[in-house]
Amino acid sequence: MPRYALLVEYDGRPFSGWQRQTDQPSVQGAIEAALAQLEPRAHTIAAAGRTDTGVHGRGQVAHCDMDKDWDAFRLSEALNYHLKPAPVAIRAAKRVADDWHARFSAMERRYLFRLLMRRAPETLETGQVWRVNHQLDVEAMRAGAEHLIGLHDFTTFRSVVCQAKSPVKTMDEIAITRVEGPAGPEIQFRLRARSFLHNQVRSIVGTLERVGAGSWAPEDVKTALKARDRAACGPVCPPQGLYLMGVGYPDDPFAQQP
Template sequence: MPRYALKVEYNGQPFSGWQRQQDLPTVQGAIEAALARLEPRAHTIAGAGRTDAGVHALGQVAQCDMDKDWDPFRLSEALNFHLKPDPVAIVACARVAEDWHARFSAVERRYLFRLVARRAPLTFEKGLVWRVPHGLDLGAMQAGAAHLVGRHDFTTFRSSICQADSPVKTLDALEIEQQPRVDGGTEFRFHVRARSFLHNQVRSFVGTLERVGAGAWDPEQVKTALEARDRAACGPVCPPDGLYLAGVGYPEDPFGGI
């Protein structure tokens, strides 16, 4: 059966996460339903990461196996037609080897978190960014983030329901940038990169670093919390609003750099 890689973009607000669930709307379920319109049978796709309810994606990657030898462009166009009106789009499609796997072939995952500091509630971007009503200190958050980069036991920043075999992970990067906004607020963008992540790890990082930026935590307390290896030492876990699976890296880009 020909195998295809799909680069998927979605707004996670109306979905109960990526993974298919009975009687609940999910991104996986929406794509599998669209595939069934093209080749009527049960379809099972695999994604590079399982995003939670309300989490978005700019570059999720999934795989599907088809009976017919589809032209990749035509397959993406057909899927996009049948995905309407769901806020899901196939932005690229490529034929891949039969042993290629969206999850197990991946060597890197990149997340983006958007946090907006402004007093007024959000209108157009509600659900797409996390708003806090107070200012944040970029330098303090960067100093706190520096303690998290590298190979550590991240038990403190791991959900109690995480199913990973080990809490030890290598965080390759946690970079924070600040951008002024035309609405008078300030946007902070957290760029996080690793081979793999624990459940709620990025949201635990951002929630904790927001407390540092707000002055409630000293940057050194991030190191203390990390070394505690205790979930109770973590700061508040921020909401899914603002979290995006930005991209997935492979030894060879199946989409040719798209």
């Protein structure tokens, strides 16, 4: 059965997350239903990351196995036709080796979190950003984030329902920048690691927001990390504003994709 990698973009708002649910809409379920329109049978796809309810994907990667030897471009076009009107798009499809796996072949995941700073409610950005009505100290947040770089036990920043075998992860990068977005000033957090724990990004961003607001000192992040206790974590920020931006592979099928 030919295997294809899919580069997937989606608005997470209408979905209960990536993973297929029996009674709730999911991104995986939408794509598998579209695949069944092309080859009528049960389809099971795998993805690089199982994003939660309300989390968006700009560079999610999944793979599917087909009976027919599809031209990759025609496969992506056909899937996009059958995905309508769901807010899911196959940006590209590529033929890959039979043993290539969207999750297990991945070497890194990259996330973006957008935090909008303004008092007025967001309108055009609803569901796309987390709005706070106060200013944040970027330098303080950067100082707090420094304590999270490298190999650590991230139990504090892990959901109690996380199914990962170990809380030990290596955080390769947390870049924090202030930008002038279309709706006002944003703080953008870009996080990069081989893999993440459940709710790890949202737990980190929510904690760093407290640092930026002055409620926590940067050193408090180190104390929370060392506690290895979920109760020591700051607030977990909401899912809107979180995007899976990209996935890295040793031989990346979408390396040249704009």
